[in-house]
Amino acid sequence: MISFDDFLRIAEAPLHTWPGALCVAAVGVVFAIGVHRVGSRILKRIARPYPLISVVLRYIDTPALVLLIILALGFVLFEAPDTLPFAAVLRDLATVALIVALTFLAARSAGAVGEAIVQAHPLDTENNLHARRIHTQARVLARSVMVVIVIIGFGGALMTFPSVRQIGASLLASAGVAGLVAGIAARPVLGNLIAGLQIALSQPIRLDDVVVIQGEWGRVEEITGTYVSIRIWDQRRLIVPLQWFIENPFTNWTRNSSQIIGTVFFYVDYRMPILPLREELERILEHAPEWDGRVQVLQVTDATERSMQLRVLVSSFDSGLNWDLRCRVREGLLNFVQAAYPQYLPRTRADLSSDKEHVPHTEFAPPLERAGPAPKAASTANTAADPVASRGERSGPDPSAHAMASTTQQPPVDGAGNPALSRES
Template sequence: MRVDWQMASAYLWPIGIALAVGITGWWLLMLLTRRLKGRDYRRARIARVISRPLAFALPMLVLIPALEATPLDGRWLDQSLRLLHIGLTACFIWLLVRAVAAGEQAILRDNPMEVADNLEARRIQTQTRVLSRVLMGAIILVGASMVLLTFPMVRQIGTALLASAGIIGLVAGIAAKPVFGNLIAGLQIALTQPIRLDDVVIVEGEWGRVEEIGSSYVVVRIWDERRMVVPLTWFIENPFQNWTRRSADLLGTAFLWLDYRAPIVAIRGELERICKGEPLWDGRVCVTQVTETSEHTLQVRLLVSARNSGDAFDLRCIVRERMLDFLAREHPQALPRTRAELLERPDPPTRTPRSQPADDVRSPGAEDGPPAVVPVDETVG
């Protein structure tokens, strides 16, 4: 078989040079990416974002003019150029997604939540995370649509769908309702912020912290290390408690049921002593109040304040334990007890004839009238 070297050289030279340049550029850019790994200054971060997608796009960029310089034409050239354009579009989408992720990381880095007063940082991080995920999803969706529209068959299907947009649009709307519902809920949460990252919430009766806000769900870390996964739409459609909506400060209560002889003044002084000696107390509220009484005991409420819900829970437990120890040690008569009184057995009561009720047992102004039977003196003639 005889090879036409002249024809072969017309293909090999342009493609070979393009591949050599492209592979060399790919190697250099990947080497740069490895060199910059771990470096944390701004130019290194920007270079890391750009270098990897550009390393894969460069060989395709140089192959396009190389293919056009060859004698290849017709259907084969069109298909080859289409594949290269699809690859370049994918690299461009990849670059945009990496840029959004890098911007998100930069904002999160500038607003850390590992500080005492992190309300503003949590607000910014919540908005950044939710909006960046929505933006990434939109970029990928638009890029995939651009790639699919390069195929004539897909364009024909799109035209047919538009021709029957009524029924198909209704079906697609019903099918995509959960997706678009979570998307809109995510935007609402990002803008109005009923919840933020690290917020303390009560969801379905469970106490936990918002650990993650995704594009379609929220992960709540329960106090016992369980994870509750809740759809985004749930927080828009249902009431829930947010203990850190405006600030993390919280009031905590400890209730005691004591005897009526409990020394309230001494209890109030002991609570103040406990609060002043406890670093969990934030210095705002330290109140002792009798809030309820019953036939056997009285209810005493010990109200204290703390910087956050975790400190408030621990402070309540400390106050309750130390107050009970104080009462048992100093005022044992204040603890609840059951009283019984022993009386001597009285003489049996004298029965009064039913026809002759005693006047002193009737209610004043009773409405039952005079006795039904009136005794008659038989001696009267």
């Protein structure tokens, strides 16, 4: 009768050579794949009524398969005798691979939990403020946990080597200097990690938030462990470090609500009546699907030397609809003014006539030698800024002087019109 020791001796016999070890390893890999498939089908069937658990199982499917294969290979290597060539080196590599597989599985599990929470709160709702808050917290916290898991796994993999353990012991002996150097070297990474936790808890920004950063308008598309991706309106991407949002001011249009008020400015002539424009604005908004019915205002907000400025305020449920509504209102009011009041569009006035055309024509008598005393000088300066002082000059010469000049004897003239000389000369 074969005892248990005899069975172990027979099972270990192929491991003394590499061909036998490879055959046993192949059998172990096939067994691991079979266990994974059977277990995956059973768990998926059990979790079918539970969508969140189904998401987690789908995420950890591949890491679980890799872990089972590495466990099977590691079992073969650790059961192989020390006389097998390269057995010790392969055992160290199997240990590192096992730590990497466990890190991969843990990181994917954290990501799966975050994704399950995200799918449980869809964004395609009318008021998705709460859903966006949950999305931001789940994604940022899950990625922060994944970063911590990767750092721990990397450190654990390095600690499997004896030389690295000696370096770690020497660093612990000088912990003050090592901590200072590590802190300075890892400041950007640690700063972004802490900033990510702050953003997840305080939430100055959330996924799908509308923000304005350094003059660029866009939506928060992705929040990673180190940066935020902003999708700008022209399909560009603005990449901003997480720490920037903690240290710099920015504009968030959807911080408390997605509802927003938009502004439309346009200019018309001073003679343009305002009441028809208000009636046209009401008619436009009644037929605008982008308007939410909250705000409808048209006011004269400024007056320049050429025209007056009109400001229109309209509201919408979100910024995208408000942009379309502003364009609709601007086009509608301009079309209305062009069709009904084209003469009241902004225009530039210029006076191109000369000064002579504005002065009435007056027949002036030629200068005369007045026999009377000279008139008194005006007490006010005769300037264009003093119309009272120049009123006498603008009304023409004195009528009495003109009558006196008509009765004065004139010298005789010859046939050519020249004064005739007296005979005594």
